[in-house]
Every structure is written in structure tokens, then in C-alpha cells.
Amino acid sequence: MPEPPRPSFERWRALAQRHLRWSDVWQLGAPGLLGAALGLARHRDTVSGTADGLEHRDPEVVELLLDASRFLGERYFRWSVEGVEHVPAQGAALIVGNHNGGLLTFDSMLTFVAIRDHHGPERIVHSLAHDLLFQHPRWRELTVKFGTLRASHDSSAEALRRGRLVLVYPGSELDCMRPFRERHRVELGGRQGFLKLALRQGVPIVPVVSAGTHEQLIVLSRGDALARALGLQRRLRSGAFPLALALPWGLTSGYLPYWPLPAQTSLRFGPPLSLAGLDPDDPAHLAQAYEQVRSAMQRELDVLARGRVPWLGKPGRRRGPHPA
Helix, strand or coil, X not given: CCCCCCXXXXXXXXXXXXXXXXXXXXXXXXXXXXXXXXXXXXXXXXCCCCCHHHHCXXXXXXXXXXXXXXXXXXXXXXCEEECHHHCCCCCCEEEEECCCCCCCCHHHHHHHHHHHHHHCCCCCEEEEECHHHHCCHHHHHHHXXXXXXXXXXXXXXXXXXXXXXXXXXXXXXXXXXXXHHHCCCCCCCCCCHHHHHHHHHCCCEEEEEEECHHHCCXXXXXXXXXXXXXXXXXXXCCCCCCEEEEECCEEEEXXXXXXXXXXXXXXXXXXXXXXXXXXXXXXXXXXXXXXXXXXXXXXXXXXXXXXXXXXXECCCXXXXXXXX
């Protein structure tokens, strides 16, 4: 695959000056996160602006954030990607990933970068996100401009009807907050909504997995029991309250922003999965489809995990995109 063109720093700086503010250091950090969490707990707004990312996606904001992610991916995380050619060049598809790294979403950002570098910026991808990102005005503004949708069936179905790619992490907090010792295990949390979506829209599922992104912090415990005791599912739509080791805090909650460790990161896309002939309203068919997707993702993750040295990756692995 040819090397994608390199953005100029002057172009990136101009975009940053246009779309970012110095106050974002505060608003997008821990204070903004706390405000968003309190807003969700108090008002429980889980529906407003569900599809704003479809109509208000700003290509300049997408370019700004993906160029920054690509720089970090190459210089800090020494990333590699395999199999991105499995992502269809045209038409709708549901990209299903394993989620890692707690609050930080470098797995999803590098997935965006890989698809853009391979198919070009005109191949639009929408990710589905937790309600928390839509509670703080500044977070919501940038989230919508990036094209992110609230995790709902209606918004994602509309994106697929428009022939776009939709990126979803079904395991959500149960996956990205799993203990460090389970970093090479796919956790979809028993959730099947993404299967109903793919079946009803008649689109293929493209699995994508990453290794290394769950080495950016060390999750000691997901805190399922504590989350139940605190009623977090009702208040914050979360089934986890993790305990982690992370910079600069040391021992902390996994819900605090942190400085990621420079763990080598690898992405791997698998061949599209067809679920043709399965009924989205049949529990047995859904269970069959769930296991088909989970096992396919686990096979791809096993390939990345085999021979991997924590934080260092696989000896001799070449950086950047390369064939599977």
C-alpha cells in the first residue's frame, strides 16, 4: 500500500487555531469530565442531539484530530496496522471493535486513521459514543463536529442507510475497563444490539481488534460490584467503577483522564462477516451471530497477542500499515 501523504505542520496549526481554544485544556480535562458526569447523573439526558453528528460533521475537525492521532500513533505508540483492505471501499458496513484503554480512545482514533489513509478522507466513518460525551457543551461541540453519534439504533441505522461506515464497540465500559490480565480477551458484554442493527440493515460486519492500547494504563479491577452498589448503571449508564494504576496519579479511578504509557500499538482488521439468513428477532439466531463475531474477533486478537512483549510489541514488527 502506498505511503499516505504527510500533512504539513502549517496546515495543522492553522486548523488548530481555527477550531481549538486554550480553555480546552481545562474544559476537555478532568473538570470538564466531572461536569459531564454530574450533568448525566442529574438530568439523565440520553436522547437529545442523537444524530447531530450526521448533519454537523466538520471535515476540518476530522482532519485536525486524525492528523494529531497519526502523529502520536507513529512517534509515541509505534503503531502498525494489518488488514485494512478488508474495509469495503464503498457501501455501508458495521465495524465492530474491542475497546481498550479506559477513557482514552486511541484504539478508535487509530482505526479512523487507518481507514482514512487507505480509502481517503471521503470515506466517512461515524463512531457510536457514550452519552457522557454529549453532556458538556464543549465536549459535545467537538464530538458532533467529529461526526460521532450517540449510541442509538436510529442514528446508526440512518448512517448506514447513507452508505457510510459505523464504528461500534459493543463491550463499551465492560471491555475498555477489563483488568490488565485480560487485555487479550474480547469482551462484548453479552450485548446484541449491534447484531440486530447489522441484520436489519443488511450490512456486513468488519471486525477490528487492537493490542497495546490496554497497556497504556494498568487496570487492577473493573469494579463491577462497586458499580452495582453505587447504582452507576442507572445514574451514568456504566456497569464498571475501575481501579487502575496510571500516570500521573498512581493508584486511581479508571475514570480519570491520564497520561498513557508509550505501549506499542497494533491494529488488525479481519475479513467481513456475513450474517445472511439470520433473523434479528430470533434469540437463537442472535446467539449464533454473537458467537460468530466474538470468536472471529478473538482469533484476530490472538494473532496480535502471539509473541507480544508487554509495552514493546512483537520483536521485529514493522511500523505503519503493512499486509496481514
